[in-house]
Each structure stands twice: as structure tokens, then as C-alpha cells.
Amino acid sequence: MPFYRRRWDERRGDHYDDWGAAVYYFWVRGEVVEQQVEIYDAGVMLAYDRCHLEDDFGMLSQGGLDPDEWASYEIDIDTYQREVDGQPYNRRP
Template sequence: MRYFRRGWDENRGDEYASWGTSTFYLALDDDGYAHVQVEAYADGTVIAYDAEHDEDRYGGLTYAQLELDEFAPYEIGEREFFEDLGRLRPMNLRAGQSWPPGG
């Protein structure tokens, strides 16, 4: 698994645009598929997706195969990834879902 933190300088462009810009956290396998996706927004909203919770009314885990070369500048270590996630509190977790996933 490879871990990434990437800022996004635009809002979502949907009914949740007021959340503002975001930072995406992604755990990608060697083929570029996401296993964990966390979105932390400027207003403090955090949403998270993984195999246990892959979709809800706010969005979902991307099923697109991402280009690892494109994400290379945003790669972080596993420890840093899970430390960051440990400071975030997703508001869309299901009851009983462990957090952070796989940490």
C-alpha cells in the first residue's frame, strides 16, 4: 500500500461547496486503486470511505484507477498517514466502524 496527502484548491461544486477546499488522504494499492479515501475540508468537515463504508449521500470511494506517477509528489509514509487520520473525526462513519481504518 502507498499513502498520499493531496490538497485540492477548489470546492466540490455541489450542494456541499460551502465546506470549502480540501485535503485528500488516499491509501492506494500498487495498481492505483483506493482502499482508503478521506476528505478533510476547510470548514472542519471530514468524510471517509473504505471497503467497510464505500458510499453515502456525501460521496464515495473512488473506483477509478489512479496514476501513481501523478500522485508521487504527494506521497507520505504510512506512519504519517495514520497519525494524520487519527487526528480527524469523520462525520459520516457508521455506528461501530473502527477509526482510523487499518491504522
């Protein structure tokens, strides 16, 4: 299962726009996104998976990720786990 990290410099374009741009992390099985974590420049982290598909802040990516197109963004599991470690804003009690 590959893990990917990719920065998007575009802002959200909604009322959370002040969070800034984000780094997106994907855990993929086949070409299907199993887990997605977004870490914004302001420090806000959002996380989505099959048990938490969507909320008021966003949603799990529905389209597949082509491994050939994403090969240059691949990271190892240790990097993925280290960089997404934390309490997501959208999963707080």
C-alpha cells in the same frame, strides 16, 4: 502500499460547498484506492473504504491512481495515520 496527500482548492459545487476546499488522503494497493479520507477547510472529515463505498456526501474513488503521477504526493504511514485520525462526519452513529 503507498499513501498520498493532495489538496484540491476547488469546492464541492453542491449544498455542502460551504465546507470549502479539501485535502484528500489515499491509501492505495496496486493502483486501487483502498481508503480515502477528505478533510475540508471547515473541519469536516469524510472517510470511504471497501466497507463504506458511498453515502449522501460522496464515494470512494473508483479509478486507479498512477504511482508515477502521484509520486510527489506520497507520504509515510505515520503521517497518514496522524493526519486522518478522528471521527469522520459520515461515520457517526
